[in-house]
Amino acid sequence: MPVVQTTGESQPIVRIRDLVKTYSSTAGDFTVLKNIHVDFYPGEFVGVIGKSGSGKSTLINMITGIDRPTQGEVYVGNVAVHSMSENEMAIWRGRNMGIVFQFFQLLPMLSLLENVMLPMDFCNMYSVPERYERAMYLLRMVEMQDHANKLPSAISGGQQQRVAIARALANDPPVIVADEPTGNLDSKTAEAVFAMFEQLIDRGKTIVMVTHDSSLAKRVTRTVLIADGEVVNEYVFRAMPTLTHQQMLHVTKELVPMTFEPGQVIMRESDPGDHFYIVTEGEVEIALKRPDGVDVVVTRLGPGKYFGEIELMQDRSAVATVRAAASGVKVAALDHADFDALLAESEQTRNAMEYNASKHLNENVSARDGEKL
Numbered sequence: 001m002p003v004v005q006t007t008g009e010s011q012p013i014v015r016i017r018d019l020v021k022t023y024s025s026t027a028g029d030f031t032v033l034k035n036i037h038v039d040f041y042p043g044e045f046v047g048v049i050g051k052s053g054s055g056k057s058t059l060i061n062m063i064t065g066i067d068r069p070t071q072g073e074v075y076v077g078n079v080a081v082h083s084m085s086e087n088e089m090a091i092w093r094g095r096n097m098g099i100v101f102q103f104f105q106l107l108p109m110l111s112l113l114e115n116v117m118l119p120m121d122f123c124n125m126y127s128v129p130e131r132y133e134r135a136m137y138l139l140r141m142v143e144m145q146d147h148a149n150k151l152p153s154a155i156s157g158g159q160q161q162r163v164a165i166a167r168a169l170a171n172d173p174p175v176i177v178a179d180e181p182t183g184n185l186d187s188k189t190a191e192a193v194f195a196m197f198e199q200l201i202d203r204g205k206t207i208v209m210v211t212h213d214s215s216l217a218k219r220v221t222r223t224v225l226i227a228d229g230e231v232v233n234e235y236v237f238r239a240m241p242t243l244t245h246q247q248m249l250h251v252t253k254e255l256v257p258m259t260f261e262p263g264q265v266i267m268r269e270s271d272p273g274d275h276f277y278i279v280t281e282g283e284v285e286i287a288l289k290r291p292d293g294v295d296v297v298v299t300r301l302g303p304g305k306y307f308g309e310i311e312l313m314q315d316r317s318a319v320a321t322v323r324a325a326a327s328g329v330k331v332a333a334l335d336h337a338d339f340d341a342l343l344a345e346s347e348q349t350r351n352a353m354e355y356n357a358s359k360h361l362n363e364n365v366s367a368r369d370g371e372k373l
């Protein structure tokens with residue numbers, strides 16, 4: 001999965017803070033989102049995934065202002081979406097959010113051209129002649145210009161979704177939010193829609209997309225996994241994909257964040273192993289000692305990679321020295337008891353780790369021995 005480093009100078013374009021959403025009904029209160037804290041950065045293509053009912057749509061409806069938080073804050077740029085009035089919201093949304101739905105939601109009595117012009121008319125963006133030119137330009141972009149005067153009912157679902165994307169881009173919004181945009185399309189058409197989103201990312205847009213399609217979810221630049229209304233640590237999800245979502249969430253809560261300065265030792269060869277570590281930012285260097293006593297850096301590990309598992313699983317002292325690379329590093333650590341409890345619950349994860357551990361050990365020793373003395 002490609003990795004976007006989100007820690008540079010750029011400011012988040014979407015900031016969600018301490019977000020809670022509770023629905024009330026005669027049957028009682030039901031909290032769908034619990035204390036969500038997440039940032040999205042300009043140019044990110046974010047896939048929001050999770051089981052049915054986990055709260056994905058609820059989360060993105062908070063970003064677009066379609067739904068409102070019970071508690072907490074949602075900012076898009078510098079705008080506090082959570083405290084906007086309904087009137088302000090409609091115009092703000094039309095200018096700043098491109099929204100794409102699973103069932104396209106084109107207005108059936110308007111032509112495709114009129115559907116794409118509508119957001120510009122509604123938000124009074126661009127001059128009237130420009131609106132027509134721009135709508136035609138967008139229809140050309142999604143290769144629907146030859147159908148401009150047709151009604152939605154006269155074209156296929158995949159074509160309707162392309163027009164819906166053109167409509168979402170009408171006011172040139174910085175953020176596009178899509179709820180299962182490929183959920184109603186065959187795989188070839190879904191691929192074409194996804195490719196269109198990738199082009200929009202190349203043009204600097206930020207996309208937040210809910211999807212159930214695991215093959216598409218692997219190709220976004222960042223994945224946000226929701227389990228039981230909470231966000232799973234992205235690096236837990238990447239490091240241990242065989243855990244259940246509940247287990248991932250449990251690990252997320254147990255992890256202790258740690259920061260190490262460039263060159264600082266995290267684990268020293270021959271010392272007893274005491275933690276399992278996942279890299280969350282920057283890199284670590286793995287160094288083995290040659291027989292002449294010289295340290296050889298055999299590999300570097302970046303975000304989503306882990307270390308310390310060999311020592312805990314085999315109850316042995318550290319097989320290598322691990323230190324922060326020149327960039328410094330942030331890791332998330334699990335203590336010995338929590339790690340053992342986790343592997344006792346997930347045989348698949350234990351097997352995957354044992355397999356990787358022996359592979360990495362061999363690779364590291366070969367890399368060390370391949371070094372000229």
Ligand SMILES: Nc1ncnc2c1ncn2[C@@H]1O[C@H](COP(=O)(O)OP(=O)(O)OP(=O)(O)O)[C@@H](O)[C@H]1O
Pocket residue numbers: 023024032050051052053054055056057058059
């Ligand atoms: N307006 C509402 N009133 C009451 N409950 C709601 C409302 N909207 C959503 N819910 C409930 O909140 C939970 C989360 O719904 P949401 O649609 O966000 O889940 P989801 O992860 O997007 O699911 P799916 O993948 O099936 O679309 C569900 O149990 C749903 O029934």
